[in-house]
Amino acid sequence: MRHVTSADGTSIALHTVGDGPAVVIVNGALSTARDAGLIARAFADAGLRAVTYDRRARGDSGDAPIAAPEREVEDLAAVIAASGDDVAVVGHSSGAILALYAAGEGVPMSRLFLSEPPFRFGEDDPAADLAVRLQALIDDGRPGDAVVLFQREAVGLPEAFIEQFRNSPAFEQVAALARSTVYDTLLTQRTSTPSAAMRDVRMPVTILRGSETMPILVAAASRLAEEMPAAEFLEVPESVAHRMDPEATARIVAARVR
Structure with a gap:
């Protein structure tokens, strides 16, 4: 590296x-x-x-x-x-x-x-305030909730899949990347088309x-x-x-x- x-x-x-x-x-x-x-x-x-x-x-x-x-x-x-x-x-x-x-x-x-x-x-873009809400959860010390919100509203994953993933050992590692969901949301909003x-x-x-x-x-x-x-x-x-x-x-x- x-x-x-x-x-x-x-x-x-x-x-x-x-x-x-x-x-x-x-x-x-x-x-x-x-x-x-x-x-x-x-x-x-x-x-x-x-x-x-x-x-x-x-x-x-x-x-x-x-x-x-x-x-x-x-x-x-x-x-x-x-x-x-x-x-x-x-x-x-x-x-x-x-x-x-x-x-x-x-x-x-x-x-x-x-x-x-x-x-x-x-078409079917996520809500315009999604990045703001994600950042608020991160600032509030709730990175896991930010990841779940991103998966639900930005990716559109089924609730059953989200719940299963949240209870998996891998979730903690992914939660550490919560801040990156703000970047991905801003990027895809700007370039929807x-x-x-x-x-x-x-x-x-x-x-x-x-x-x-x-x-x-x-x-x-x-x-x-x-x-x-x-x-x-x-x-x-x-x-x-x-x-x-x-x-x-x-x-x-x-x-x-x-």
Whole structure:
């Protein structure tokens, strides 16, 4: 592990495995670089140099008093700059939204892979005050309640699943990432519908979607492909339940990056 310094001085932790062309992996909500370990290893086995990082307010990365999507764009830019030239980016879930948002803001990347980005295109968006309510729970010392609120209103998970997860041993670890829900909420609110700058990015784009995933993600991937006609669209049968299959994804990325 090493750290890079983002534009606002925040320390961002990153990990590198493998040799070859660099690919930065941007995780989704309530996850850390550790959660992308299997994917990073599969990328390395496919001849790539996989770079994973803790998005701010997660894991070994720092944070700032005021959450804003711009800070996460700066974080990704710092990670890419530290990873060499001609860096490709693979984003999953909200990480895919962040990656496309950063590309639209001019962050340099050679290729972009978007795995199941949860764009809503202005339909059934979470309440406008969700980020404020999440921050209030965190400030009140109730990170677990913030995670539950995020899962319920931002993700739309069934109550039975939320309750089962809250009673699991993994919940305490995820609760430690509660502050990151504010960042994800602000990001997805700002980019519910991809901007013209996001849709018109210049680098090659591949949109990835598993064959068995949530209906909202199926609809989002299909609509994004329609609005980005120059992008390649691929269904990945091996990826199920909103998870990238490591080996299948590595094959797809390696074939296009190398």
